[in-house]
Amino acid sequence: MAIGPKLDRIDLKILAKLQEAGRITNVELSDAVGLSPSPCLTRVKRLETAGYITGYGAHINLNKLGEFLTVFTEVTLGEHRRGDFSRFETRIAKIDEIVECHLVSGGYDYLLKFVARGVTHYQSLIEEMLENDYGIEKYFSYIVIKSPFIKHHFPIQNLFGE
Amino acid sequence: MAIGPKLDRIDLKILAKLQEAGRITNVELSDAVGLSPSPCLTRVKRLETAGYITGYGAHINLNKLGEFLTVFTEVTLGEHRRGDFSRFETRIAKIDEIVECHLVSGGYDYLLKFVARGVTHYQSLIEEMLENDYGIEKYFSYIVIKSPFIKHHFPIQNLFGE
DNA sequence: TTGCAGTGCGGCATTAAATGCCGCACTGCC
DNA sequence: GGCAGTGCGGCATTTAATGCCGCACTGCAA
Numbered sequence: 001m002a003i004g005p006k007l008d009r010i011d012l013k014i015l016a017k018l019q020e021a022g023r024i025t026n027v028e029l030s031d032a033v034g035l036s037p038s039p040c041l042t043r044v045k046r047l048e049t050a051g052y053i054t055g056y057g058a059h060i061n062l063n064k065l066g067e068f069l070t071v072f073t074e075v076t077l078g079e080h081r082r083g084d085f086s087r088f089e090t091r092i093a094k095i096d097e098i099v100e101c102h103l104v105s106g107g108y109d110y111l112l113k114f115v116a117r118g119v120t121h122y123q124s125l126i127e128e129m130l131e132n133d134y135g136i137e138k139y140f141s142y143i144v145i146k147s148p149f150i151k152h153h154f155p156i157q158n159l160f161g162e
Numbered sequence: 163m164a165i166g167p168k169l170d171r172i173d174l175k176i177l178a179k180l181q182e183a184g185r186i187t188n189v190e191l192s193d194a195v196g197l198s199p200s201p202c203l204t205r206v207k208r209l210e211t212a213g214y215i216t217g218y219g220a221h222i223n224l225n226k227l228g229e230f231l232t233v234f235t236e237v238t239l240g241e242h243r244r245g246d247f248s249r250f251e252t253r254i255a256k257i258d259e260i261v262e263c264h265l266v267s268g269g270y271d272y273l274l275k276f277v278a279r280g281v282t283h284y285q286s287l288i289e290e291m292l293e294n295d296y297g298i299e300k301y302f303s304y305i306v307i308k309s310p311f312i313k314h315h316f317p318i319q320n321l322f323g324e
Numbered sequence: 325t326t327g328c329a330g331t332g333c334g335g336c337a338t339t340a341a342a343t344g345c346c347g348c349a350c351t352g353c354c
Numbered sequence: 355g356g357c358a359g360t361g362c363g364g365c366a367t368t369t370a371a372t373g374c375c376g377c378a379c380t381g382c383a384a
Binding site: 007015018019020021022023050051052053054055056057058059060061062064065066068070072089093096097099100101102103104105106107111115117140141142143144145146147148149150151152153154155156158159160 | 169177180181182183184185212213214215216217218219220221222223224226227228230232234251255258259261262263264265266267268269273277278279302303304305306307308309310311312313314315316317318320321322
């Protein structure tokens with residue numbers, strides 16, 4: 001096997017396959033990567049416990065559930081001391097509508113992704129943050145008009161040369 | 163059942179559950195939502211064919227596969243005629259390292275998310291785009307230093323009031 | 325109010341998949 | 355050249371996925 005030193009080609013195939021077909025049966029997966037079911041399952045379990053696979057999920061088409069508003073928000077904190085960042089991160093993590101948080105280099109500190117029911121809802125979330133000392137100095141909102149594509153998989157094979 | 167008019171509470175439970183545990187067995191799922199396996203599976207299949215569930219995937223821990231660089235890039239096109247947008251979207255969709263594309267309102271046109279092997283790799287991708295007439299007037303890169311969190315599920319229940 | 329038709333659920337039998345166990349082949353090390 | 359460790363395929367057993375069938379509940383109509 002591998003994992004300790006590095007994953008072998010079969011492990012990468014398994015990851016790539018599961019990434020785009022998370023609910024594939026082990027029998028099909030084993031066939032796709034060229035193994036019999038037993039060792040294939042062993043590898044999957046090992047990839048899971050070793051942390052290469054952190055979980056599985058269904059991709060839900062939010063638009064079919066109603067009208068949703070996605071917003072990317074640039075946030076600049078007022079203070080940049082040790083603790084200001086972690087406190088901010090801890091607090092926003094608890095807000096369900098903030099689905100992504102990225103600390104970036106450049107003109108501002110954080111890029112957040114919101115999914116709200118509409119502009120009113122989004123506005124109320126922002127006001128809540130401004131009024132309750134999250135440490136935000138300023139922010140700027142970019143409302144998503146449409147998302148031509150969101151790939152649910154990274155090019156594992158390509159990034160390695162395969 | 164529902165779906166035609168609107169999803170009932172059980173359907174939402176199924177979506178919420180599958181979103182965070184895509185590989186749960188139908189037996190467990192049925193138990194979690196309070197149904198027997200048969201009707202539960204029927205609902206899942208219907209949600210899939212009706213387009214509420216667009217697919218399943220494993221969440222891969224890219225950092226364990228090596229050092230990767232995530233970059234958010236703001237792009238402004240030089241021309242904004244009908245066709246300039248669709249042409250740009252079509253072309254960048256073919257670039258594996260661009261995993262998300264959002265058309266936004268505000269100071270620029272597109273917010274792109276890249277996953278590359280490093281700054282050199284990212285730079286080569288950008289140069290490739292600039293040299294080959296993608297219609298880019300200007301761009302700005304925000305390198306992700308760390309992502310405190312990326313939730314792989316939207317608050318389905320909460321957004322509807324549970 | 326009583327009967328009829330349509331819809332969705334739970335129970336049961338059958339088929340397929342997930343798991344665990346065992347012996348064999350390949351590789352590195354004595 | 356023989357021995358120990360690792361990973362694979364095959365096989366038996368336990369579970370889950372599916373498809374079928376009759377029953378209960380709801381709305382509609384006489």
